[in-house]
Amino acid sequence: MTRALESGPVAGIPFGQPLYKAVKLRITRGLVDGQWRPGAAIPSEARLAQMFQVSVGTVRKAIDELVAEKILLRQQGRGTFVAAHTADRTLFYFFHLVGKDGRKETPATELLSFVRARAEADEAVKLGIGRGDRVYRIRNLLRLSGEPVVIDDIVIPAQLFVDLDERVFGAREGTIYGLYQARYGINVIRIAERLSATLADRSTGALLGVAxxxxxxxxxxxxxxxxxxxxxLRHSLVDTTEHEYLSDLVKT
Amino acid sequence: MTRALESGPVAGIPFGQPLYKAVKLRITRGLVDGQWRPGAAIPSEARLAQMFQVSVGTVRKAIDELVAEKILLRQQGRGTFVAAHTADRTLFYFFHLVGKDGRKETPATELLSFVRARAEADEAVKLGIGRGDRVYRIRNLLRLSGEPVVIDDIVIPAQLFVDLDERVFGAREGTIYGLYQARYGINVIRIAERLSATLADRSTGALLGVAxxxxxxxxxxxxxxxxxxxxxLRHSLVDTTEHEYLSDLVKT
DNA sequence: AAGTGGTCTAGACCACCAT
DNA sequence: TGGTGGTCTAGACCACTTA
Structure with a gap:
């Protein structure tokens, strides 16, 4: 098997790409279309090698990258699993607030409002949808140790979350990204955040219990x-009196 | 060659460790003791395999991890290099502020003060030194596009930076971490940051040009x-009127 | 015992860079 | 042209989990 994929076993892949990239794309496709669901195991490395007609080493290299991206999880002796949005994973990868003593805690969420609206111009650009397309706007209050700490304003495109409503949102078990994943097949795998400092106005101050x-x-x-x-899209306002935002590049 | 290192070619390594971890440690040793210096190439993979009496694949796996940690850089056809603290690397991995328009810019540093002092209790704990050990305290003003944006208060142990003084610090070429690396052989490879919101007092406000x-x-x-x-240790105060802190997990 | 991922090896060939 | 890292293969054996 040569390096380039001029007419290999993996169809629909650009020429000149390494084989393992093509294998990675095939696996990702299986994840996107729900063939292998979050929490479940994908086929064994040997099986995938057979399916794709490549060596096990090549499959391993593809999976290596997906594991590094936290999309798959390997467990020796058990198999390779699609990462699911459990409370633990959210706490570790998608929730960056810790107490000033360093302790991590799962926040309690309280739904403040849920409205149907239309995307503003800047929101549409960031979400890759049309200006004026339907969105849901969701406001949550997050408590840590019972105290209000965060106000979250969420904007999501209605076209991706058909028939989402206040009842469904409020009745979910587990995390918000767990709901996206379980009910709408949308698996959040990465977030980018920009932070700045601001001042509480009267209404947000009242919600957070600060002046x-x-x-x-x-x-x-x-x-x-x-x-x-x-x-x-999510905009958060955080009272950092007792908590801090942790930014730490992960080590191996 | 079996997996465990009961009495392998790499001495001084805990039993039961994979061979490639031992190789990684040997390479890291060469970095720590200055055998291979920042910016320079380490020996080729084939050469290292020969030196350590392991297969090339095992050396590659060790290097893979060091590359993932941004400690080494591979360049096809040229070799594998020790990461150096260039302005570019600093901007990418150690300076997280961007303009609200998304643009990155190298800050201009102005030394405000440089004093010899002794470590406070909490500083000593964080630095792993003794309480009351000598430290340098350095205050810098960082400008972006000419405007003051950040006040940096740096604390470093004097025992690691012997004979550092205001003149040496001010006369450096390149970044601060570049100075640590070039003159003191101290290679900063990772940072952890905790963020919170605060208010400018009169003196910091004056330095940053804000109320x-x-x-x-x-x-x-x-x-x-x-x-x-x-x-x-470094404590920064940032005026986020025109700039934001970027927190983005890197993708493959 | 069977099946999974984890490690290690040896070798072939390709792509890229310097000379 | 020679040396470097990059890809791919094939196979052996180990460690761990489950049944």
Whole structure:
């Protein structure tokens, strides 16, 4: 088997790409179309090698990258699994607040409002949808140890989350990204965040139980699914009196 | 060659460790003791395999991890190089501020003060030194597009940076971490940061050209060298009027 | 015992770079 | 042209999990 894929076993792949990239794309396709669901095991490396007519080493290299991206999880002796949005994973990869003593805690979410609306121009650009397309706007209050700490304003395209409503959102078990994943097949795999400092106005101050003029951490998030497709905007206001935002590049 | 290293070619390694971990440690040793210097190439994979009496694949796996940690850089056809603290690398991995328009810019540094002092209790713990050990305290003003944006307060142990003084610090070419690396052989390879929101007091406001009471982003950083050894504390205050802090997990 | 991922080897060939 | 890293293969054996 030569390096380039001039007419290989993996169809629909650009020429000149390494074989393992093609294998990675084939596996990703299986994830996108729901062939292998979150929490479940994908076929064994030997089986995939057989399916794709490549060597096990090549399959391993493809899976290596997906594991590095936290899309797949390997468990020796058990198999390779599609990462699911459990509370633990959310806490580790998608929730960056910790107590000033360093402790991590799962936040309790309280739905403040849920409305149907239309995308503003800048939102449409960031979400890759049309200006004026339908969106849901969701406001949540997050508590840590019972105290209000974060106000989250979420914007998601209605076309991706058909028939989502306040009842479904409120009745979910588990995390918000778990709901996206379980009910709508949308798997958030990466987020990008921009942080700045701002001041609490009267209404947000009231929600967070702080005086207006209190400094707050403002976080603008874009959440992405496979192939860097944006699926959610989220703007957070954080009272950093007792908590901090942790930014730490992971080590091996 | 079996998996475990009961009495292998690589001495001084715990039993039961994979061979490639031992190889990785041997390579890291060469980096720590300055055998292979930043910017220079390490021996070829074939040569290392020969030196360590292992297969090329095992050397590659060790290097793979060091490359993933941004400690080494591979360049096809040229060799594998020790990452150096160039302005570009700093901008990409150690400086997280971007303009609100998304543009990255190298900051201009102005030394405000340089004093010899002794470590406070909490600083000593974070730096892994004794309480009261000598440290340098350095205050810098960072400008972006000519405007003051950041105040940096740096604390470093004097024992690691012997004979550092204001003149040496001010006369450096390149980045601060470049100075640590070139003159003291201390290679910062990872940072951890905690962010919160605060208010400008009168003196910091004056330095940043903002009114007291302006919200600022506070960043507490610990910088690490090999083996997770802390070597620098840095506290930053950022005017986020025109700039934001970018937190983005890197993709493959 | 069977099946999974994890490690290690040896070798072939390709792509890229310097000379 | 020679040396470097990059890809791909094939096979052996180990470690771990499950039944």
């Amino acid at each position: 207006s003029g209190t400094p707050l951490l403002a976080i603008a998030r874009i959440a992405y699914t496979y192939h860097d497709r944006p699926v959610e | 007291s009471g302006t919200p600022l982003l506070a960043i507490a950083r610990i910088a690490y060298t090999y083996h997770d050894r802390p070597v620098e």
